[in-house]
Amino acid sequence: MSKSxxxxxxxxxxxxxxxxLGQFLGYGGAQLGLLCLVFFLVTAAMPNILVGPLQxxxxxxGDFLAPPSGxxxxxxxxxxxxxxxxxxxxxxxxxxxxxxxxVISLVVGTTVGMTAGYFGRWVDVWLxxxxxxxxxxxxxxxxxxxxxxxxxxxxxxxEILGFRPSLFVILVVIGMTSWAFVARxxxxxxxxxxxxxxxxxxxxxxxxxxxxxxRHILPNLVPQIAANGALVVAGAIYVETSLSFLGLGDPxxxxxxxxxxxxxxAGAASAGAWWYLGAPGVCVLTVSLSFVLIGNALDDTxxxxxxxxx
Amino acid sequence: MLDAADILRLESLxxxxxxxxxxxDRVLGRPAGAVRAVDRIDLNVGRGEIVALVGESGSGxxxxxxxITKLAQPTGGKLLFEGRDMTFVQDLSALRPYRHRVQMIFQxxxxxxxxxxxxxxxxxxxxxxxxxxxxxxxLTDRVSEALASAxxxxxxxxxxxxxxxxxxxxRQRVVIAGALAVKPELIVADEPVSMLDVSIRAQILQxxxxxxxxHNVALLFITHDLPLAWLIADRIAVLYLGKLVEIxxxxxxxxxxxxxxxxxxxxxxxxxxxxxxxxxxxxLQGEVPSAARVPNGCRFHPxxxxxFDRCRQEEPPPIEVGPQHMSACWLAK
Ligand SMILES: Nc1ncnc2c1ncn2[C@@H]1O[C@H](COP(=O)(O)OP(=O)(O)OP(=O)(O)O)[C@@H](O)[C@H]1O
Ligand code: SF4
Ligand SMILES: [Mg+2]
Numbered sequence: 001m002s003k004s005x006x007x008x009x010x011x012x013x014x015x016x017x018x019x020x021l022g023q024f025l026g027y028g029g030a031q032l033g034l035l036c037l038v039f040f041l042v043t044a045a046m047p048n049i050l051v052g053p054l055q056x057x058x059x060x061x062g063d064f065l066a067p068p069s070g071x072x073x074x075x076x077x078x079x080x081x082x083x084x085x086x087x088x089x090x091x092x093x094x095x096x097x098x099x100x101x102x103v104i105s106l107v108v109g110t111t112v113g114m115t116a117g118y119f120g121r122w123v124d125v126w127l128x129x130x131x132x133x134x135x136x137x138x139x140x141x142x143x144x145x146x147x148x149x150x151x152x153x154x155x156x157x158x159e160i161l162g163f164r165p166s167l168f169v170i171l172v173v174i175g176m177t178s179w180a181f182v183a184r185x186x187x188x189x190x191x192x193x194x195x196x197x198x199x200x201x202x203x204x205x206x207x208x209x210x211x212x213x214x215r216h217i218l219p220n221l222v223p224q225i226a227a228n229g230a231l232v233v234a235g236a237i238y239v240e241t242s243l244s245f246l247g248l249g250d251p252x253x254x255x256x257x258x259x260x261x262x263x264x265x266a267g268a269a270s271a272g273a274w275w276y277l278g279a280p281g282v283c284v285l286t287v288s289l290s291f292v293l294i295g296n297a298l299d300d301t302x303x304x305x306x307x308x309x310x
Numbered sequence: 311m312l313d314a315a316d317i318l319r320l321e322s323l324x325x326x327x328x329x330x331x332x333x334x335d336r337v338l339g340r341p342a343g344a345v346r347a348v349d350r351i352d353l354n355v356g357r358g359e360i361v362a363l364v365g366e367s368g369s370g371x372x373x374x375x376x377x378i379t380k381l382a383q384p385t386g387g388k389l390l391f392e393g394r395d396m397t398f399v400q401d402l403s404a405l406r407p408y409r410h411r412v413q414m415i416f417q418x419x420x421x422x423x424x425x426x427x428x429x430x431x432x433x434x435x436x437x438x439x440x441x442x443x444x445x446x447x448x449l450t451d452r453v454s455e456a457l458a459s460a461x462x463x464x465x466x467x468x469x470x471x472x473x474x475x476x477x478x479x480x481r482q483r484v485v486i487a488g489a490l491a492v493k494p495e496l497i498v499a500d501e502p503v504s505m506l507d508v509s510i511r512a513q514i515l516q517x518x519x520x521x522x523x524x525h526n527v528a529l530l531f532i533t534h535d536l537p538l539a540w541l542i543a544d545r546i547a548v549l550y551l552g553k554l555v556e557i558x559x560x561x562x563x564x565x566x567x568x569x570x571x572x573x574x575x576x577x578x579x580x581x582x583x584x585x586x587x588x589x590x591x592x593x594l595q596g597e598v599p600s601a602a603r604v605p606n607g608c609r610f611h612p613x614x615x616x617x618f619d620r621c622r623q624e625e626p627p628p629i630e631v632g633p634q635h636m637s638a639c640w641l642a643k
Contacts, residue, residue: 197421204379205436205488206409208402219426 024301033293036286044092054089054254055081065266065273075275078266086259087279093255095287097163097171098236104175105236106229109182110221116183117190118213128187135180139239143173143248166250170243174236181235182228189224193217223302230295234288241284256280317357317496317528318378318412322350323387323397324552325377329602345602347373349552350387352628355496358526360519362539362560364575365549366598371532372417374549375498378530379414380405391496410440413489415499419481423473429484430469433457436492452491460487461517479510486517496528497521504533515542536575540564545634548572551609552601554628558635568637570614608640616641 024030043050055061062076069075074083116127147169154160160168193199194217202212243249244257251258259280263269268276326344347370355361365371376382377389380399389397391408399405413436416422423432433453436442443449457465460483473481482502489497499518503511519542521527533539539546539560546563548556548571556569567573574594596613599605608626611617620640628636629643 197416197418198424200376200381201414201416201422201485201488202424202435202439203381204409204414206402206406206439207435208439211439215427216424220424 020301024297027297027300029293030297033290033297036290037294040091040095040283040287040290043088044095047088047092051082051085051088055085057081065268065271065276067273068275074279075273077262077276078268083259083276083279086254087256087283090254090256090259090280091283093167093253094237094240094257094284097167097174097240097255098233101171101174101178101236101240102229102233104171105179105182105232106225108175109179110186110218110225112179113183113186114190114213114217114221117187118194118209118217120191124187127183131180131183131187134177135184137177139173139177139243140246140248142177143169143243146173147248164250164253166248167253167255170240170248173243174239177239178232178235182225182232185224185228186221189221190217193220223298227295227299227302230291230298234291234295237284237288237291256284260284315356316354317392318353318355318530319388319390319393320351320353320374320378321388321390322352323374323377323384323389324348324350325373325382326385343602345600346552346604347601348377348384349604351549351552351554353547353554353557355528355530357495358522358528359545360522360529360531360543362531362533362543362546363549364533364536364539364546366534368598368601369549370552370601371534371549372500373552375414375500375530375532378496378498379412380408381414406440409436410442410492411495413492413494413497415482415485415489415497415502417501418505419478419485420473422485423481425473428470428472429457429462429476432473432484433487433491436488440492442492453487456487456491457484459490459517459521460484461513462487478506479514482506482510482514483517486514490521493525494527496530498530498532500532501534502531503538504535518542536564536579548575551598551604553609553638555610555639556635556637557628558632558637562632562635566632568631568635568642569610569639570616570641571610572637574613608638610639 025034047054053059057079060076060080060082062072062080062082064076064080065078066072066076066080072082072084074087076082077086112127112131116124116131147166150165150169150172154165154168158165163171199212199216202216207215240255241257241260244255245261245264247261249255249258249261251262254262257280260277263273263276263280266273266276268274324346325348326346329343329345349370351374353361363371363374373382377384380396383400384397387397388395391412396408399408427435430453433456434449437449437452443452453469454465457463457468462468462480462483468476468480468484473484476484482505486502497518502518503514506514518529518531522529531539531542536546540563543560545558546560547554548563548569550571556563556567556572563572564576567576578594594613599609599612605612606625607623608614608617608621611621614621618640624640626638626640626642628638631637631642
C-alpha cells in the first residue's frame with residue numbers, strides 16, 4: 001500500500017474519534033461522571049502513597065469512633081482505624097471487583113447473546129432459557145451456593161489472582177448474574193444486524209459464520225456494549241456492596257460494602273457515628289452514579305435519535 | 311431451451327415462505343398457508359449471456375436472485391450450475407467453489423457495505439474468505455484491479471475510505487468491485503442502478519456490459535424497467551406474482567409481446583408504448599395481489615382485460631409462440 005493510504009486512514013480515524021469525543025463530552029453528565037471516575041481511579045491506583053498502608057486493629061492510631069478532626073479527616077472506627085485510610089483502600093477493592101466482574105459479564109453476555117441472535121432457532125431457544133435462568137437468579141443465593149465450593153476447592157487461606165476466596169466468589173457471582181442483561185441487549189441488536197444486506201454480501205463473499213459474527217456483527221455492537229457496560233459496572237458496584245454488607249466480604253481486604261457492614265455491626269448508626277457509615281456510602285453512590293451518567297451519555301452519543309426526546 | 315452451453319439452469323424452482331398462523335389457527339389445526347414468492351420457475355442462462363428478469367415490485371425478483379446466490383433455500387425444484395445440482399447444498403466448504411463463480415450485486419449499495427469496513431477490506435473480503443490469494447501483494451493487486459475495472463481510479467485513493475465518505479455511484483462501484491474481484495462467471499445484479507442518478511446509470515451499466523464483452527461473464531439483470539432491460543439484455547424473462555409469464559429475446563418481448571401482462575407493462579412505458587399500438591389493450595388496473603393469496607387459474611386473470619372462463623379455472627402452461635419465445639397465456643397459441 002502506498003503512503004497516501006496510511007495518511008488517509010490515520011486522518012479518517014482521528015476525525016471520527018474527535019467527532020465522537022466532541023459529542024460525548026458535550027453532555028454535562030458525561031463530564032461530571034468522568035471527573036468523579038478519574039478521581040476515584042487515581043485514588044484506587046495508589047492508596048499507599050495517599051494514606052499509607054491499610055490499617056488494622058493492631059496498627060490503628062486513633063481513639064474509638066472519634067468524629068472527624070484534623071488528624072483523622074473522616075474520623076475513626078470502633079477499633080481506632082482511620083476511616084479515610086479504609087475508604088481509600090476500599091476503593092481499590094470495590095473498583096477492581098466491579099470492573100473485572102463487568103469484563104466477565106460483557107464477554108459471556110456478548111458471546112451468548114450474539115450466538116443466540118445469529119443462529120436463531122433451537123440455539124436461540126436454549127441459550128435464552130439459560131439466560132432467563134441467570135436473569136432471575138438472586139446473586140445472594142448463588143453466592144451462598146458457590147462459596148463452600150470455592151473454599152473447598154481452593155482452600156481458605158489461599159489467594160486466587162490476588163483475591164482472597166470470598167472476594168473471588170463475589171467476583172464470579174456478579175459476573176454470572178449480570179451477563180444475562182448484556183446477553184438480552186446484544187441478542188436483540190444481533191437480530192436486526194443479521195438481516196442487514198452487508199451480512200448477505202459477506203455470505204456471498206464466502207465468509208464463515210464465525211467470521212461474519214466477528215468481523216461484521218461485533219464491530220456494530222460496540223456502541224451497545226459500551227453503553228450497557230457502563231451500566232453493568234454501576235450494577236456490579238451495588239451488588240458487590242450488598243453482598244459484602246450481608247457478610248460475604250473479606251475483612252482482610254475490605255471493600256466499601258465490607259466497611260458498611262462493619263459500621264452497621266459496630267452500631268455506628270445508633271452511636272451517631274455518621275462518618276463511619278457515610279464515607280463508604282457516599283463513595284458507592286458517587287461511583288455508581290458516574291457510571292450511569294457515562295452510560296447514558298454514551299447511549300445518547302451513539303443513538304442520535306434519542307437526543308430529540310427532551 | 312436446454313442448451314449444453316448453459317451455465318445456470320432453474321427447473322421448476324420454487325420457494326414458499328410459511329405464514330405463521332395466529333393462535334386460533336393453530337388451536338383449530340387450520341393450515342396457515344404460505345407465501346408463494348417463487349412458483350415453479352424454469353429459466354436458463356447461457357455463458358456470457360445477459361438475461362433480464364423483469365417484474366413489478368413484490369413479483370419475487372429479489373427472491374429469485376437470493377435463491378441463485380444461495381442466500382435463500384428453495385422448497386422445491388432444481389438449481390443446476392454447469393449441470394451440477396446445487397439445490398440443497400448448504401455446507402460452506404461445498405459452497406465455496408460456487409461462491410467463487412457466482413456473485414451478486416445488491417440493489418442498495420449503502421446497505422450492502424459494512425459502515426465500519428474500509429473499501430479495501432470490503433473488496434478484499436471475498437478474496438480472503440475464498441482463499442484466492444497467497445500473500446499481501448497479490449491481494450493488493452487483485453483489489454486494485456477490481457476497483458479499476460469498476461471504474462474507481464486511481465484505486466489506491468479509495469483503499470482506506472469508509473462507505474460514508476463515498477458518493478452513491480462510488481458505493482455501487484465498490485459493491486461491483488467486490489463481486490468482480492473473484493472473477494466470477496455469473497453475476498446476479500439486483501436492480502443495480504435503480505437507486506442512482508440518471509447521469510451515473512449509463513456509466514455503471516457500461517461497466518456491467520464490459521464485463522460480458524471482455525470476460526464473457528453471464529449476467530442475470532433484475533429490474534422493474536422494461537426499456538432498461540431491452541437496452542442491456544439479450545433475453546428478457548417477465549415475472550408476475552412469482553411465475554414466469556413470458557420469456558423471449560429482448561426485441562421480441564419488447565416489440566412483439568404475446569402475454570397480456572407484458573403488453574400492459576410495455577404500454578405503461580411511454581418511450582416504447584407510444585409507437586407500438588397503444589390502443590391494443592387498456593392500461594393495467596388494480597393492485598398486484600399478495601403472494602400469500604395467489605388467484606386460481608391464470609394468476610393474472612383478476613387484472614387481465616382479456617380474461618375468459620378458462621382463465622379462472624385452469625393455469626395456462628408455457629406455450630411456444632415463436633423461436634425461443636414462450637408465453638403462459640391461453641390466448642398465446
Ligand atoms: N423471508 C420472507 N418471508 C416471507 N415472505 C417473503 C420473504 N421474502 C420475500 N417475501 C415475499 O415474497 C414476495 C416477493 O418478494 P421480493 O422481494 O422477491 O420481490 P421483488 O420483486 O424483489 O420486489 P421489489 O421490486 O420491491 O424489490 C413478496 O410478497 C414478499 O413479501
Ligand atoms: S390466460 Fe387468460 S387471464 Fe391469463 S393472461 Fe391469458 S387471457 Fe389473461
Ligand atoms: Mg427486490
